[in-house]
Amino acid sequence: MPLRCPKCFSGDFYITGRDDVDTYHCRACGYAGNFFPDFRDDTAIPALRTLNHIPPPPEDATDFSRTGVIALAVLVALFLCLMYIVLGPHR
Secondary structure, eight states, X not given: OOBOOTTTOOOOEEEEEETTXXXXXXXXXXXXXXXXXXXXXXXXXXXXXXXXXXXXXXXXXXXXXXXXXXHHHHXXXXXXXXXXXXXXXXX
């Protein structure tokens, strides 16, 4: 159940509670309130941001999708070099 900020549609928030009432605080835009809608399908989020003229969130520094591809390529290259050394022509 991915809750989203109703102002910027970010999923980055924290919860504080007092007297059985949870208050959600968005880290991206600073919104605080009791209502954070539940988006079961995140495919609508980019369209909602476009309709409301909200810029896309900044790229997360912990996103390793680009560096993961580079690391995989380096590991494959090292594996191939090791295989050449072990199985290659010996004189």
